[in-house]
Amino acid sequence: xxxxxxxxxxxxxxxxxxxxxxxxxxxxxxxxxxxxxxxxxxxxxxxxxxxxxxxxxxxxxxxxxxxxxxxxxxxxxxxxxxxxxxxxxxxxxxxxxxxxxxxxxxxxxxxxxxxxxxxxxxxxxxxxxxxxxxxxxxxxxxxxxxxxxxxxxxxxxxxxxxxxxxxxxxxxxxxxxxxxxxxxxxxxxxxxxxxxxxxxxxxxxxxxxxxxxxxxxxxxxxxxxxxxxxxxxxxxxxxxxxxxxxxxxxxxxxxxxxxxxxxxxxxxxxxxxxxxxxxxxxxxxxxxxxxxxxxxxxxxxxxxxxxxxxxxxxxxxxxxxxxxxxxxxxxxxxxxxxxxxxxxxxxxxxxxxxxxxxxxxxxxxxxxxxxxxxxxxxxxxxxxxxxxxx
Amino acid sequence: xxxxxxxxxxxxxxxxxxxxxxxxxxxxxxxxxxxxxxxxxxxxxxxxxxxxxxxxxxxxxxxxxxxxxxxxxxxxxxxxxxxxxxxxxxxxxxxxxxxxxxxxxxxxxxxxxxxxxxxxxxxxxxxxxxxxxxxxxxxxxxxxxxxxxxxxxxxxxxxxxxxxxxxxxxxxxxxxxxxxxxxxxxxxxxxxxxxxxxxxxxxxxxxxxxxxxxxxxxxxxxxxxxxxxxxxxxxxxxxxxxxxxxxxxxxxxxxxxxxxxxxxxxxx
Amino acid sequence: xxxxxxxxxxxxxxxxxxxxxxxxxxxxxxxxxxxxxxxxxxxxxxxxxxxxxxxxxxxxxxxxxxxxxxxxxxxxxxxxxxxxxxxxxxxxxxxxxxxxxxxxxxxxxxxxxxxxxxxxxxxxxxxxxxxxxxxxxxxxxxxxxxxxxxxxxxxxxxxxxxxxxxxxxxxxxxxxxxxxxxxxxxxxxxxxxxxxxxxxxxxxxxxxxxxxxxxxxxxxxxxxxxxxxxxxxxxxxxxxxxxxxxxxxxxxxxxxxxxxxxxxxxxxxxxxxxxxxxxxxxxxxxxxxx
Ligand SMILES: Cc1cc2nc3c(=O)[nH]c(=O)nc-3n(C[C@H](O)[C@H](O)[C@H](O)COP(=O)(O)OP(=O)(O)OC[C@H]3O[C@@H](n4cnc5c(N)ncnc54)[C@H](O)[C@@H]3O)c2cc1C
Ligand SMILES: Cc1cc2nc3c(=O)[nH]c(=O)nc-3n(C[C@H](O)[C@H](O)[C@H](O)COP(=O)(O)OP(=O)(O)OC[C@H]3O[C@@H](n4cnc5c(N)ncnc54)[C@H](O)[C@@H]3O)c2cc1C
Ligand code: SF4
Ligand code: SF4
Numbered sequence: 001x002x003x004x005x006x007x008x009x010x011x012x013x014x015x016x017x018x019x020x021x022x023x024x025x026x027x028x029x030x031x032x033x034x035x036x037x038x039x040x041x042x043x044x045x046x047x048x049x050x051x052x053x054x055x056x057x058x059x060x061x062x063x064x065x066x067x068x069x070x071x072x073x074x075x076x077x078x079x080x081x082x083x084x085x086x087x088x089x090x091x092x093x094x095x096x097x098x099x100x101x102x103x104x105x106x107x108x109x110x111x112x113x114x115x116x117x118x119x120x121x122x123x124x125x126x127x128x129x130x131x132x133x134x135x136x137x138x139x140x141x142x143x144x145x146x147x148x149x150x151x152x153x154x155x156x157x158x159x160x161x162x163x164x165x166x167x168x169x170x171x172x173x174x175x176x177x178x179x180x181x182x183x184x185x186x187x188x189x190x191x192x193x194x195x196x197x198x199x200x201x202x203x204x205x206x207x208x209x210x211x212x213x214x215x216x217x218x219x220x221x222x223x224x225x226x227x228x229x230x231x232x233x234x235x236x237x238x239x240x241x242x243x244x245x246x247x248x249x250x251x252x253x254x255x256x257x258x259x260x261x262x263x264x265x266x267x268x269x270x271x272x273x274x275x276x277x278x279x280x281x282x283x284x285x286x287x288x289x290x291x292x293x294x295x296x297x298x299x300x301x302x303x304x305x306x307x308x309x310x311x312x313x314x315x316x317x318x319x320x321x322x323x324x325x326x327x328x329x330x331x332x333x334x335x336x337x338x339x340x341x342x343x344x345x346x347x348x349x350x351x352x353x354x355x356x357x358x359x360x361x362x363x364x365x366x367x368x369x370x371x372x373x374x375x376x377x378x379x380x381x382x383x384x385x386x387x388x389x390x
Numbered sequence: 391x392x393x394x395x396x397x398x399x400x401x402x403x404x405x406x407x408x409x410x411x412x413x414x415x416x417x418x419x420x421x422x423x424x425x426x427x428x429x430x431x432x433x434x435x436x437x438x439x440x441x442x443x444x445x446x447x448x449x450x451x452x453x454x455x456x457x458x459x460x461x462x463x464x465x466x467x468x469x470x471x472x473x474x475x476x477x478x479x480x481x482x483x484x485x486x487x488x489x490x491x492x493x494x495x496x497x498x499x500x501x502x503x504x505x506x507x508x509x510x511x512x513x514x515x516x517x518x519x520x521x522x523x524x525x526x527x528x529x530x531x532x533x534x535x536x537x538x539x540x541x542x543x544x545x546x547x548x549x550x551x552x553x554x555x556x557x558x559x560x561x562x563x564x565x566x567x568x569x570x571x572x573x574x575x576x577x578x579x580x581x582x583x584x585x586x587x588x589x590x591x592x593x594x595x596x597x598x599x600x601x602x603x604x605x606x607x608x609x610x611x612x613x614x615x616x617x618x619x620x621x622x623x624x625x626x627x628x629x630x631x632x633x634x635x636x637x638x639x640x641x642x643x644x645x646x647x648x649x650x651x652x653x654x655x656x657x658x
Numbered sequence: 659x660x661x662x663x664x665x666x667x668x669x670x671x672x673x674x675x676x677x678x679x680x681x682x683x684x685x686x687x688x689x690x691x692x693x694x695x696x697x698x699x700x701x702x703x704x705x706x707x708x709x710x711x712x713x714x715x716x717x718x719x720x721x722x723x724x725x726x727x728x729x730x731x732x733x734x735x736x737x738x739x740x741x742x743x744x745x746x747x748x749x750x751x752x753x754x755x756x757x758x759x760x761x762x763x764x765x766x767x768x769x770x771x772x773x774x775x776x777x778x779x780x781x782x783x784x785x786x787x788x789x790x791x792x793x794x795x796x797x798x799x800x801x802x803x804x805x806x807x808x809x810x811x812x813x814x815x816x817x818x819x820x821x822x823x824x825x826x827x828x829x830x831x832x833x834x835x836x837x838x839x840x841x842x843x844x845x846x847x848x849x850x851x852x853x854x855x856x857x858x859x860x861x862x863x864x865x866x867x868x869x870x871x872x873x874x875x876x877x878x879x880x881x882x883x884x885x886x887x888x889x890x891x892x893x894x895x896x897x898x899x900x901x902x903x904x905x906x907x908x909x910x911x912x913x914x915x916x917x918x919x920x921x922x923x924x925x926x927x928x929x930x931x932x933x934x935x936x937x938x939x940x941x942x943x944x945x946x947x948x
Contacts, residue, residue: 102585109875111581118582119405119426124874125897127407128424160893161915202584325875328862357894364834364859406759418762487737491729515758518737523693523725532809533693535722538825550813554825555718557851558817560690564810575824575880617734617771623764626756631905632921640930647906647931648938650922653781654828654883654904655939656851 015099016062022095023059029085030056036079036089041314042072045330052079052089059092064103070096071107074332075197075319076278081310090319097199110198113323117207122155123194123323131186134164140171143182145219149174149252151181152223154230155190156353162360163353167226169380170249176383177253177262181224189214193229196237197320208238216242224252226376228279228286228352229318235284248280250351250375254289257296267299268382273345274302274375275336275359276312277352290351290375297382305339313339317354333362341368351375393447394542394566395504396438399494399525400431400451400466402459403515411625418623427462430510432579434572437540438508439470439580445544448472450504452497454482454490460596468582468590475501479600484613487516491524492610498529500604506549507569511536522571532568538576542566557656659703661696663689666798673794675786680794681707685801690812691719695803697726703799704731709773711751713742716777724777734768735775740782751776760903823870828852829881831872831899834859835888835909835928840866842932843887849939855879857889872898887928891916908932 034053042049050069058065075090083089100106116125132140134157143150151174157167174181192207215223222245225231234246247255256262272294280286287309294300307313316332337359340348348359348370360372373381380386404423412419438449451466451474453459463474477497485493498507507526512519519535526533538559539552547566552559554573601611609615636646648655660668661683669680681703687695700723704712712727714720716738728735736753740763743752750767751774757764768774823829830847832840833856840854847854854870861871872879874894880901887908889895896919899905907920908928917923924931 101581102583104580104583106581108578111578112878114581115432115579124893125878125900127405129408161896161918162892200581202587203582323874325871357892361858365862404758406761409758409761411762486734487725488729488732488734516737517757518725518735518755519721520725520728520735520737523722524729526693527697527726527729533722533726534810535725536718553718555815556827558815560815561813562692562810563813568809573825575878617732618736618766618768621752621765621767623762626761626763631919633917633923634921635917635923635925637925640926641934643924643926644931644934644938647922647924648935651883651885651904651906656828 012062012064015064018099018102019059019062019095022099023092026088027056027059027092030060030083030087031085032057033084035082035084036087039079039082041074041076041078041316041332041335044335045332055096056087056089056092059096065096065100068107070100071320071324073319074278074314074316074321076314077282078278078314081282093319094196094199094201098201101200101202107324110320110323113194113198113320114200114203117190117192117194117203121190122159123190124155124159126159128186131158131188132183134158134167135171136164136168138168138171141182142185143218143220145221147180147182149179149181149222149224149247150218150220151183152191152225152230152234153183153188154225154227154353155194156357157226158188160353160357162356163226163374166353166356166374166376169374169386170226170376172380172385173253173262173376173383176385177256179256179261184214184218187214187218191225191230191233192237193227193233194320194323196233197229197318198323199320204237212239212242215244221245222247224249226353228277228284229354232279232283248284248286248289248351250280250290250293251286253376253379254292257292262296262379264297264379264382266382266384268297268378269299270347270378271301271303271343271345272347272349272378273305273340273343274308275305275315275340275348275350275355276309277350277355278312278314278318280351281309281312290349293375293379294349297378300378300382303343303345305343307339315350315352315355315358317352317358322354322357328365331358331362333358334365337362337366337368337370341366341370345370347378348372349375349378394441394445394506394544395448395450396441396506396508397450397452397498397501397504398431398435398438398466398471399507399509399521400435400453400463401428401510401513402426402453402455402462403428403513406514409515411623416623425458425462427465428510428513430512430572430574433574433576434508434510434570435466435469435471436577436579437572438506440577441506441540441542442470445542447505450475450501452494452501453477454485454493454497457598460598461591463596464590464594465582467594467596468584468586469580470583470586474594474596475599476596477599477604479602481601481608481611484616485611486616486618487518487520487524488617489610489612489615491521492528492615493606494521495525495528496604496606497599498525500599503567505547505566506542507531507567509569509571511571511573519571522569526569529569532564533570534562534564534568535571537570537572540570540572659683659700661688661699669796670790671788673792673796674788674790676792678794680796682796682798683801684798685803687803687805687808688801690815691723692808692810692812693722693726694809695807696723697730698803698807699801700727701730704773712773712775714775714777716779720777724775728775731773731775733771733773733775735777736766736768737777739776739778742776742778750774823853823855823872823879824877826853826855826879827882829855829872829879829884829899829902831855831857831884831886831889832860832865833857833887833889833895834863835890836860836865837888838863838865839929842929842936846885846932846936846939849936849943852881852883852885855884857892857895874898886916886920887932889916890914891919
């Protein structure tokens with residue numbers, strides 16, 4: 001395919017000015033070394049992968065993207081950890097998407113996701129009245145300011161029938177540790193990750209403003225999120241002056257283990273490998289807590305995949321890719337499932353609803369006997385929770 | 391030649407799954423129901439925006455309903471419509487489709503007419519699909535219902551549409567102006583344009599009209615002007631998924647299934 | 659009343675099915691259906707015969723016509739009835755209708771205006787057994803129409819639908835559980851006038867084309883009936899089918915989540931169930947023709 005930089009191009013000054021204002025000069029330091037292109041997982045899967053360096057170049061010159069390359073990015077930041085110039089590449093991609101929203105040049109299907117956020121408060125087109133369906137009738141009490149934590153379930157664990165199991169497992173583990181917690185029930189808002197990942201920054205600002213108010217009114221302090229995406233939103237995109245203390249649940253469970261409030265006595269004989277979710281690991285340096293939880297379970301043998309921690313391969317579900325189709329042979333998760341299978345693990349553990357969906361889906365195509373489990377599910381299984389309930 | 395002037399009839403509806411029937415009074419309880427713009431009407435608005443992108447012109451939103459509709463009409467302005475009119479008066483309350491279509495047609499006349507009226511196929515609450523043909527009759531304009539695609543030949547003032555029928559479709563043609571009703575899901579409504587947000591939410595005027603403002607014939611307004619009367623309401627037994635398990639040999643299961651889905655199957 | 663281009667052959671059938679009088683209105687402009695000529699002719703007949711009630715089928719064209727006719731006659735119209743009764747005391751026609759996404763039932767009357775109009779949802783009343791020996795009165799009425807009465811022209815009609823599963827009224831859907839064998843599903847689809855859809859895994863495997871994929875990253879569909887075979891029911895799939903009116907799930911695993919979003923559930927091997935279903939439909943079809 002012929003790229004626009006090889007052609008006679010017309011520079012669009014107005015676009016360039018908007019772009020500079022929107023990226024706040026973040027692309028200026030890029031000196032076009034191409035390390036990012038080499039680091040991007042798309043290179044492993046597509047014959048002619050998105051050329052990250054070239055996207056940056058075009059951005060520097062103010063040439064609008066037209067071939068849809070900016071929508072491929074899974075915001076995994078594999079490129080950023082390698083970039084010698086510290087360019088926030090994933091954020092640049094999202095900014096380019098934001099400009100595309102402003103210009104009405106957005107791939108099919110994405111407006112519907114945002115309308116779903118608008119009308120229903122979740123990206124899954126499910127009614128708000130069913131937000132508590134994940135409990136399957138189990139008693140989960142409404143949050144009160146005197147509770148130790150707010151259990152923030154999030155949209156995918158609330159509605160996705162696979163991730164609902166994770167939400168139930170985690171509630172069971174929290175109960176077993178004697179934590180006083182509650183949820184916001186039907187009032188629980190979407191954190192805004194879908195708007196963020198799709199680059200709809202203007203809408204995201206509204207979501208955040210509304211949620212800050214709601215959390216303040218509800219008296220939320222420590223918030224424990226199931227999904228790393230929600231955790232990342234609250235930690236890095238919300239104002240902090242209201243005393244909001246976001247934690248990912250693996251951090252909180254590790255803390256409970258340290259405090260000896262959470263103890264695993266029965267052994268769970270299994271070989272487990274842990275897949276780092278990008279929004280936990282590379283984004284927020286949360287590498288150890290999930291491993292600590294798994295290691296605290298007697299009988300669990302933890303094995304690492306060759307690509308782990310900073311080098312972990314993305315599942316492909318970040319940056320709004322959950323709402324975009326990827327051809328069957330081009331899914332990051334295919335490679336990740338193969339990585340895991342090579343370790344000989346029985347369980348491919350992770351701690352993110354999007355990773356679970358992508359990995360499980362690729363596992364179906366691979367036909368491997370390995371199981372994908374969330375760390376919370378492994379913990380619940382070790383505690384004997386839900387053996388009858390689930 | 392100026393661009394097209396399109397009027398989109400937009401209704402605000404309660405979220406269906408949040409409406410219930412009070413078992414004692416046997417009346418509808420919409421108290422806790424959240425509202426949304428009727429899905430088909432979003433498709434109608436997107437179709438209008440699409441025509442505006444291609445041929446230029448302007449889009450006017452028209453609605454009949456209580457004052458709380460206003461912020462919803464402003465969402466339409468943020469999507470790209472240019473003006474909005476809300477016909478709001480206690481006298482309009484309880485209108486059936488004869489009265490509703492009369493009132494909306496009067497609104498269209500008061501706006502000064504247009505090249506094209508776009509409606510949804512049906513609303514998610516009343517779901518009669520009778521308002522668009524009604525508007526067309528009151529205005530003596532041609533109508534095309536159940537549209538899944540629209541094309542305009544502006545110079546010739548010709549409109550071509552694809553009508554979705556029970557089996558297959560037909561291509562039809564008429565001269566502008568005319569009234570169209572579009573099927574649910576025929577396009578993807580664009581998301582809000584935040585460059586228009588402040589204007590749409592604060593500055594843009596939403597004109598509110600009462601019956602007196604337009605000098606309407608009271609005989610056709612609201613409940614008194616409606617020939618139909620609702621005699622009872624109740625919850626439908628099939629509101630939720632039935633979740634009925636059929637059992638027996640595969641033959642028996644197939645037979646039971648057929649008995650249940652018989653009315654839905656069209657042998658061809 | 660039978661309106662069309664050549665409707666005389668239908669008169670005998672209408673009488674055999676229970677009609678006492680058949681009024682035939684024939685004119686080239688009445689075929690194919692367009693709103694204006696039909697409205698004009700039918701309004702004229704109604705004004706002449708002054709019936710108490712006027713019922714039409716709630717098909718797309720029936721509703722198109724009824725909606726316009728009711729305003730021309732300035733009378734009430736009850737939409738898409740699921741049942742019709744006559745109130746014993748008042749003698750009024752009572753139409754049962756649904757609303758709010760089928761969640762609410764209401765009954766509607768038209769006390770003071772005539773005719774009392776209603777459209778009737780196809781399939782809710784069983785078709786009467788024809789009795790060829792029945793006698794009735796057939797009247798062919800003159801029709802006056804000119805080109806000026808027809809403002810909308812039908813350019814062409816097509817029954818080949820192409821693949822647009824978003825507009826399909828009926829769907830037969832296959833997932834990984836059909837193990838590559840879509841032949842029976844296609845056969846069933848053809849028999850009942852349905853389109854074929856699929857889960858992502860089925861599409862990934864290349865069993866059917868991508869344009870048939872249902873779900874979050876596929877298409878959102880709204881059929882009246884969906885028969886879902888060998889699909890586990892992942893949320894990414896069910897978002898594409900949750901607006902269907904009736905969902906049938908066939909899956910060999912009692913625990914499959916698809917059953918939570920289905921109206922009729924069959925725990926069995928999909929092929930074991932589809933074969934007799936197809937047989938029964940084929941027999942019915944043959945019976946109808948014979
Ligand atoms: C359960 C139920 C059943 C009913 N059955 C009947 C019946 O059988 N007969 C009858 O006469 N009335 C009936 N009604 C009353 C009817 O719903 C109202 O008259 C309503 O104002 C218009 O009808 P609709 O919602 O069915 O519109 P539809 O004709 O289904 O709407 C089609 C399109 O018309 C436009 N439109 C409709 N209403 C408005 C509005 N207020 N403002 C702007 N645009 C609009 C929209 O574009 C909409 O998509 C019923 C109401 C309920 C709740
Ligand atoms: C980003 C992303 C987007 C996605 N988007 C979509 C989407 O748009 N649409 C979509 O469908 N999926 C989508 N998925 C995939 C989704 O998560 C599921 O993996 C997929 O829907 C499963 O397809 P399936 O039900 O056919 O296969 P499986 O989950 O493998 O289920 C097969 C089922 O068939 C049953 N079965 C087996 N043999 C028989 C038999 N002989 N008779 C009856 N039943 C039998 C089994 O019990 C099982 O329940 C997406 C996933 C991701 C990660
Ligand atoms: S790695 Fe960094 S400096 Fe090198 S091309 Fe990519 S963005 Fe530019
Ligand atoms: S963030 Fe990940 S997907 Fe996006 S460009 Fe960088 S490496 Fe590629």
